[in-house]
Amino acid sequence: MRFVIIGAGRVGLRTARVLREEDHDVTIIEHDEAMIRRARTQEFTVVEGDGSREDVLDEAGIAQADVLGALTGDLNVNFTACMIAKYHGCRTVMRIDEAYREGIYRKYADAVDEVIYPERLGAIGAKNALLGGTIRAIADIAPHLQIVELTITEAAPVNGYTISELELPADATVLAFGKHEQPLGIPSEDESLAVGDRLIVLADFAVLSEVRQLLVGEDPKQATANADADPGIDADTGGIH
Template sequence: MKVAIAGAGAVGRAIARELLVNEHDVTLFEKNRTHIDPVAVPGANWVHADACELSDLEAAGLQTFDVMIAATGDDKANLVVSLLATTEFAVSRVVARVNDPRNEWLFNEDWGIDVAVSTPRMLASLVEEAVTVGDLVRLMTFRQGQANLVELTLPDDTPLAGKAVRRLKLPRDVALVAIIRGRRVIVPQSDDPLEGGDELVFIAPEESEDELHQTIKAPI
């Protein structure tokens, strides 16, 4: 997969390293020449360019990329990069970093963004996930499909203990994608039994979250 990353700061470089480990073709766009350091991310391509400038993106051939990641420390820049990538270059997947949670409402499909990642929100969600049992915790929002990645930890005395996954009567358009049990990550099969303490990870539209929560809380 060919991935462009706008912003070669600490965040952009860290993302690039992770993608390179998985053998993706990664290009870092950085407008500050003094920040360009190929030795810092071996294997990545570096382009001295302002990702908010249409001419620079044209020169770099952004239309040939599969993914654009707007990872600068400036929310305004990330919005512009995302919009250009989608509307001018038809990049099929756009992921944007949200620096200020107050701006999160802007990071949606109107700006060409498929997934918005807010570090403060994610950290808060992880804290909630670590201490909350029996409540639904939203981990991430997928903007393109208006769906959320949500988690619920079953209490030890859950009425679902010993019941098969197929017995769950999930709301429409809700999918159970993983069961985390201790250090195990289980891809759920219909006959797999549930246990108290299981972390259930779902993809669900926002309007189905309350129904999902009630379904998991109610005995079968």
């Protein structure tokens, strides 16, 4: 997938690194010279300028991009960039500060695909929002443990199994289960797994690839690459830009 990220601050740059490690194409837009140098030192393609300007977005390849992540600290820049990206058919993910009142949040949330609070979620949340899809990292709770939400797909080997028949690796545990579009709850052994159902799993990084293969149906090479990339995400609580 092709991503355009506006803002080369701490979370923006870390999110860009994780996306690149998963073989996605990432272009960054930034106007601050020091941040531009840092991103280019890490061998990112960087377009200098204001991310709310259409000519700058054009230079970054917005017409060919799949997703725009507007991750600056300027709400007006983020929103304007998202509106331009929507015109080009991109998925739009916009940063908003926690300080904004609920009415402001709703106004912007209705206009873009997803609103995120990077100060709270860090790079994990930003990456999840950008990618969407069937696997969402929720939290790193220890050096080698992560809680993830996985959505059962057609390709999942366990599609059609009951919870009692589900055999995860020894270092992985189901914490919660929810039928498609239903609230999460404590799993019952008789519940059957179907496409769209969600599982919250606590797993050691060493077995994440195996868990992905079972519940999502990723091939072994893809599952290993994705699992290896997750520990590199730093749940940074600092500002982006």
